C-alpha cells in the first residue's frame with residue numbers, strides 16, 4: 062500500500078481566489094502523469110476545484126475532461142488556461158477605466174470613493190485600504206502609501222478625517238440589485254442570500270454593482286470582456302469582509318466576519334489582479350464538451366455535475382481520474398453563488414443553488430456526498446484505469462470522510478502516501494467488488510495489529526494524526542471502512558467510525574501516550590509498551606541513507622535527496638523536511654545556495670572519519686592510562702580499575718548520530734556509558750532528543766555525550782586528574798539550534 066510520495070517542484074501557484082482553492086504544489090500532477098499514463102491517454106477531473114490540475118495534465122500531453130459544476134471554477138480554468146498576458150489584461154481594465162460615469166469616467170469615480178488626506182503632508186491621496194472593527198459604522202484607520210511625502214502604513218482616522226471622506230451615494234438600489242441577481246423576492250433562498258451579503262460593506266457593494274452594471278453597456282470584444290470579468294471576480298473577493306487584519310493569509314471556510322478586517326481599495330484591487338491572472342506563457346486549448354472524444358490535447362470543460370455526464374458517454378476512453386478531493390467550504394460556495402449571479406445572472410446560479418440552501422456541512426454529509434460521486438465514476442473509467450485523488454489540507458476528519466466515501470462507492474485504497482509538510486495525502490483507488498465483512502471484534506483485532514505494525518516499522522513514537530492515518534489508510538486498503546456495522550446510519554457513520562478509532566487508541570493495552578502537559582487526544586505522542594519488536598528508529602535509517610547518498614553523489618540537490626529518500630521510505634513513512642534537513646546539515650555543506658546544491662563535507666569523508674576514530678581511540682587509551690585505569694581496547698572501549706572487574710567507563714566512539722543501535726546494552730550503577738561523537742553531530746543528536754521523548758529519556762538517563770574536540774583537549778591537558786576528567790565530561794551536552802538555512 063505504501064508508495065513513494067510525489068513531491069512538487071514548486072510551491073502552490075498564487076492563483077486568483079487562491080485562498081479558496083485546495084493548495085497543490087506545482088509539478089506534482091505532471092509527475093504523477095509521467096509515472097502512470099501514456100501520452101494521449103484521456104483523463105477525467107470530476108470536480109475541477111483547482112485549475113492547476115487540468116492545466117498540468119493537458120500540458121503533460123493528455124486530453125482532459127473536467128466536470129466543473131461551479132461556474133466560478135469553470136471560469137477560472139477557462140481563463141487561466143487561455144494564458145492572459147499583461148497587455149490584454151491592462152487593456153481590458155482600461156475599457157472600464159474610461160467608460161462614462163455621470164459627468165466623468167469610471168476610474169476617477171471609483172478612486173474618489175477612497176480619497177483621504179495624508180496626515181503627514183495634508184495632500185489628497187487614494188487610500189490603499191480602510192481598517193474596520195466588526196459592527197462599527199466607520200473605519201478606525203486607513204492604510205496609505207503617500208506618493209507626495211513617502212508616508213506609508215496605518216494612519217488613524219480622526220473625526221475630522223472621517224468627515225472629509227467622500228460621502229457614499231445611496232446604496233439601496235445597488236444592494237437590491239446584488240440581491241435580486243441571485244434570488245427573487247419570493248425565492249425561499251432569499252434570506253440566505255441576504256445573510257451572505259452581510260459579508261460586504263456598502264462601499265464595495267456600490268463599487269462592484271456599478272462596475273457590473275456598466276458591463277452591460279460596455280462595448281468590448283468577447284476576449285476583453287472575459288478578462289475584465291476575471292479582474293472583477295478578483296475584486297469581488299477582495300471586496301468582502303473576510304480579510305482579517307493583520308493576519309493576511311487566512312483561508313476562510315465560513316462566512317464569519319473577523320473582529321478586525323481590511324476593506325481594500327477596489328480600484329487598486331482591479332489593478333493588482335492583473336498580476337494574478339498571468340499564469341501561463343502560452344495557452345492550453347480549452348473546448349466545451351460536445352459529447353465526443355475527438356481531440357487529442359487540451360482541456361474539455363463540462364459545466365455541470367459529473368453525474369449528469371454519465372448518460373451522454375459512449376465508448377469511454379478515459380484511462381484515469383485525477384482530482385483533488387473537495388472539502389466543504391461554505392464561504393466559497395456561498396460567495397460563488399453571489400458572484401455567479403452578479404456576473405452572469407440568476408439562470409447561471411441554478412446549478413449551484415443547492416449550495417446556498419445548505420448552510421451547514423459536516424463530515425458525515427460529506428462522506429456520503431463523495432461516495433455518490435465516486436460511485437458514478439465507476440462507469441466512466443476503464444476497468445484498468447487509475448483513480449488518483451489528492452487530499453489537500455489533510456486532517457484526520459477529511460481523510461476519514463474521503464476514504465469512507467471511496468470504500469462505500471466500491472473503491473479499495475490501492476496505494477497511499479502522505480506528506481506532513483505539504484499536508485497532502487496522495488491516494489490511488491481501484492474498483493473492488495469484494496467488501497470485507499468482518500464482525501466487529503475481529504475488526505478490532507485487525508485494527509490493533511495495524512497500529513502495532515505501524516509503530517514497529519516506524520521504530521519511534523507517533524503523533525495522533527500519524528496513527529490515525531496509518532489506521533484508516535490500512536482499513537481502507539482492506540475495504541473495511543464500508544462494512545455495515547459502521548455504515549448502517551449514514552447520517553453519522555463518519556462520527557461513529559471516528560469514535561471507534563479513538564476508543565482503540567485510548568483503550569489499547571499495548572500502547573501508551575507519552576505524558577506531556579496537554580490532555581487533548583490530538584497532541585502528544587504514542588508508543589509501544591513493549592518495543593522489543595520495533596525496528597531501528599526511522600530517523601536513524603534516514604540518517605544512514607543520507608550519509609550513503611552524500612558519499613555516492615559528488616554533489617546533490619535537496620530535490621535529488623528527497624526523491625531518493627521518498628522512494629526508500631514510502632507512503633506513511635515519508636519523512637518530514639525537518640528530519641531530512643537536520644540529517645543533511647549534519648554531514649553536508651550547502652555549496653550553492655541558489656540551486657540548493659549540497660556536498661559531503663570533506664571532514665565527513667569515510668577515510669577522514671576512520672582516521673578521526675582511530676585517533677580518538679588512541680587518545681582515550683592514553684588518557685585512561687595516565688589516569689591509572691586498565692584499558693580494554695575493544696568496541697566499546699573500556700576503562701577499568703586495575704585489578705577490579707567492575708567497569709568504570711565505557712566509550713562508544715562513533716562518527717554518526719546512530720546511537721539507538723547501542724541502547725540494548727546493560728547499565729549498572731557504577732558504569733559511565735559515553736558516546737564520543739564529532740562536534741558536527743551534536744545538533745542532530747539534540748534534534749533527535751527533542752523529537753523523540755523516549756530517545757531523549759534513554760540518552761539522558763544512561764549516557765553522556767562527548768565531542769571529539771573535548772577528548773583532544775583533555776589529552777593535551779598535562780594537569781588532568783580523575784576528578785577533572787569526571788567534571789569535564791559533564792559540561793557540554795548537545796543543545797538544539799534551529800538552522801537559518803532552508804531545505805528548499
Ligand SMILES: [Zn+2]
Pocket residue numbers: 179180181182183184207208209210211212
Ligand atoms: Zn503625504
